[in-house]
Amino acid sequence: MGFEAFTFILMSGILLGGLYALMATGLAVVWTTLGVFNFAHGAFVTLGAYMAWQVSQSVAGGFGFLIAVATSVTVMFCLGFVLHFALIKPFERNQNVVLLAVVSTLAAASIIENAVLLNWGPRDKQIAPPITSKIDFFGASINTFDFVILGIALFALFGLALFLRRTTVGRTLRAAAQNREAAELMGLNVPKLFAITLGLSAATAALAGVFVGSLRFINPTFGADPLMKSLIVVILGGVARFTSPIYAAFVVGIVESFSAYFLGLYWSPALLFAMMIAVLLIKPEGLFGHRSKTL
Numbered sequence: 001m002g003f004e005a006f007t008f009i010l011m012s013g014i015l016l017g018g019l020y021a022l023m024a025t026g027l028a029v030v031w032t033t034l035g036v037f038n039f040a041h042g043a044f045v046t047l048g049a050y051m052a053w054q055v056s057q058s059v060a061g062g063f064g065f066l067i068a069v070a071t072s073v074t075v076m077f078c079l080g081f082v083l084h085f086a087l088i089k090p091f092e093r094n095q096n097v098v099l100l101a102v103v104s105t106l107a108a109a110s111i112i113e114n115a116v117l118l119n120w121g122p123r124d125k126q127i128a129p130p131i132t133s134k135i136d137f138f139g140a141s142i143n144t145f146d147f148v149i150l151g152i153a154l155f156a157l158f159g160l161a162l163f164l165r166r167t168t169v170g171r172t173l174r175a176a177a178q179n180r181e182a183a184e185l186m187g188l189n190v191p192k193l194f195a196i197t198l199g200l201s202a203a204t205a206a207l208a209g210v211f212v213g214s215l216r217f218i219n220p221t222f223g224a225d226p227l228m229k230s231l232i233v234v235i236l237g238g239v240a241r242f243t244s245p246i247y248a249a250f251v252v253g254i255v256e257s258f259s260a261y262f263l264g265l266y267w268s269p270a271l272l273f274a275m276m277i278a279v280l281l282i283k284p285e286g287l288f289g290h291r292s293k294t295l
Contacts, residue, residue: 003138003139004138004139004140005140005261007137007138007139007140008140008141008142009257009258009261010254010257010258011137011140011142011146012257013250013253013254013255013256013257013258014150014250014253014254015146015149015150015253016252016253016254016256016257017249017250017251017252017253017254018149018150018153018154018249018250018253019149019153019208019211019212019253020229020230020233020249020250020252020253021153021157021233021245021246021249021250022153022156022157022204022205022207022208022211023041023045023204023205023208023226023229023230023233023249024229024230024233024234024237024245024246024248024249025157025160025204025242025245025246025249026041026044026200026201026202026203026204026205026230027041027201027230027231027234027245028234028237028239028244028245029160029164029197029200029201029242030197030198030201031234031239032177032239033173033176033177033194033197034088034092034101034177034194034197034198035097035098036088036097036098036101036102036105037098037101037102037105037231038101038105038198038201039102039105039106039108039109039227040083040087040105040106040108040109040112041105041201041205041223041226041227041230042109042205042223042224042225042226042227042228042230043108043109043112043113043223044076044079044080044112044201044202044205044206044209044223045205045206045208045209045212045223045226045227046112046113046116046209046218046220046221046222046223047076047079047112047115047116047206047209048072048073048076048202048205048206048207048208048209048210049072049127049206049209049210049212049213049218050116050119050120050125050209050213050218050220051068051071051072051075051076051206052068052069052071052072052127052206052209052210052213053068053120053125053126053127053213053218054120055067055068055071055072056068056127056128064130065127065128065129065130065214066130068127068210069207069210072206072207072209072210073203073206073207073210074203075206076199076202076203076205076206077199077200077202077203077206078199079199079202080195080198080199080200080201080202080203081195081196081198081199081202082195083108083198083202084191084194084195084197084198084199085191085195086104086108087101087104087105087108088101088104088105088194088198089191089194089195091104109223113220113221113223114220116220117220120220122219122220123219124217124218124219125213125217125218125219126213126214126216126217126218127210127213127214128214129143129145129214129215130145131143131144131145131148132145135147145214149211149214149215152207152211153207153208153211156204156207157246160200160204161242161243163200164242165242169193169196172188172193173193173196173197175188176188176190176193176194177197205226208226209223209226212226228269229252229272231276232252232272232273232275232276233245233248233249233252234248234286235276235279235280235286236248236251236252236275236276236279236286236287237249237251237286237287237288238285238286238287238288239286240285240286240288241288243288244286244288247287247288248286248287248288251287252272252275255271255272255275256268256269256271256272259271259272
């Protein structure tokens with residue numbers, strides 16, 4: 001392997017890591033706040049990508065791409081907010097809430113995938129990237145838009161971290177996640193706070209979906225892969241800190257990129273799942289976590 005190839009593979013892995021961080025952080029925030037695993041997360045990625053594709057067909061150029069991103073993220077936030085009251089809140093007092101949430105989010109994922117199929121059809125689609133130029137990066141030819149995607153992804157994660165830690169809503173949300181009963185006694189609207197959490201998760205999933213849709217072809221069922229990658233990232237990194245899944249996302253992205261080069265595309269997922277199983281056996285709280293969970 002030459003230095004150019006090494007640089008290209010490394011940058012591809014870092015880009016994947018940024019996308020996985022966007023996907024997995026939203027999933028981790030829902031888990032640490034609501035205590036359930038959202039199996040509709042991959043469908044959120046799919047729907048966000050398709051909505052952006054639809055808008056981009058109406059408004060061309062770079063400005064159209066920005067409108068597509070803003071529309072997709074906003075609509076998906078609202079959808080996630082509303083879906084909390086349909087998918088999770090009705091069962092939150094039930095002792096089997098985790099199982100019921102699995103069933104309800106799986107049902108939501110199926111409904112969303114079939115709605116996408118009925119509305120947009122089965123054919124693959126791709127969002128036209130607003131920037132098609134390439135730059136020479138240490139001898140490797142890298143798409144300029146890849147750097148833009150990575151920068152926006154990191155900026156979005158930084159903004160989400162600031163929201164959770166510095167704003168009043170974010171601090172009350174974290175308080176409700178740590179002790180719901182105390183938050184309710186203080187008069188906080190806990191269901192609304194949890195709905196905001198699912199809305200933020202859906203928004204980050206949509207943003208990741210837009211970027212994935214600009215890098216590869218998408219179809220109504222492609223959300224299964226983002227869901228699995230997000231699950232691997234969350235398990236590998238843990239959810240002890242906000243940054244835990246972010247660190248793990250870049251590890252997964254780089255490992256996937258290099259393993260695809262050396263072992264082939266078909267063996268790369270197997271290696272990631274093997275890593276996940278090993279972490280579950282050796283350090284179940286995650287590589288970057290500890291046994292308590294918090295935002």
